[in-house]
Amino acid sequence: MTVLVVYESVYGNTHRIAEAIGRGLAEAGVPAQVRSTAEAERHPPAAGDVLVVGAPTHGHGLSRENSREQAVRDASRHDLEVDDAAAGPGVREWLAALGAEGGRATAFDTRVKGPAMLTGRASQKIARALEEHHYELVAQPESFLVTMGNDLVPGEEDRARRWGRDLAAAL
Numbered sequence: 327m328t329v330l331v332v333y334e335s336v337y338g339n340t341h342r343i344a345e346a347i348g349r350g351l352a353e354a355g356v357p358a359q360v361r362s363t364a365e366a367e368r369h370p371p372a373a374g375d376v377l378v379v380g381a382p383t384h385g386h387g388l389s390r391e392n393s394r395e396q397a398v399r400d401a402s403r404h405d406l407e408v409d410d411a412a413a414g415p416g417v418r419e420w421l422a423a424l425g426a427e428g429g430r431a432t433a434f435d436t437r438v439k440g441p442a443m444l445t446g447r448a449s450q451k452i453a454r455a456l457e458e459h460h461y462e463l464v465a466q467p468e469s470f471l472v473t474m475g476n477d478l479v480p481g482e483e484d485r486a487r488r489w490g491r492d493l494a495a496a497l
């Protein structure tokens with residue numbers, strides 16, 4: 327069984343969470359490959375791979391090309407570094423190109439700390455798209471939180487690691 331953790335990230339938070347989930351899976355004896363959407367485009371999932379797909383929440387849901395471009399343009403103004411993954415496609419586009427393979431999957435996102443009703447959750451959109459591609463959800467979509475200053479809330483990487491461990495147990 328191969329687990330692919332596929333992520334989109336502009337400022338690196340979702341990338342860090344993806345790596346932490348990968349560490350948690352590995353600690354529980356389930357080695358995972360962590361890939362940006364660009365890498366996952368070059369090495370698409372094979373039949374039977376378990377997908378764990380994550381993205382930042384933009385505009386209450388999944389990013390679009392213009393929201394990613396805006397985020398890159400805004401980086402220097404907010405003194406934020408742009409992640410290498412920012413050059414790749416968004417999860418929305420990656421999922422649209424994904425074959426209807428089916429299999430097992432789940433989703434995660436990063437979003438601002440606050441009631442999900444107000445912030446939105448990209449992971450819910452990802453989960454719905456995965457189901458449309460005939461993937462069965464093996465865990466509820468999860469959000470990992472950032473501050474208004476765009477830093478991961480302390481403890482969120484650890485929580486992502488634990489989530490990865492729990493996910494391994496569910497597989």
Ligand SMILES: Cc1cc2nc3c(=O)[nH]c(=O)nc-3n(C[C@H](O)[C@H](O)[C@H](O)COP(=O)(O)O)c2cc1C
Binds near residue numbers: 335341436
């Ligand atoms: C253009 C844009 C739109 C955003 N919209 C939302 C939003 O609707 N809800 C939310 O909770 N966070 C929103 N955010 C915050 C991001 O979800 C958050 O900073 C995320 O951790 C960024 O992930 P990244 O570092 O992997 O790029 C937005 C950020 C940007 C740049």
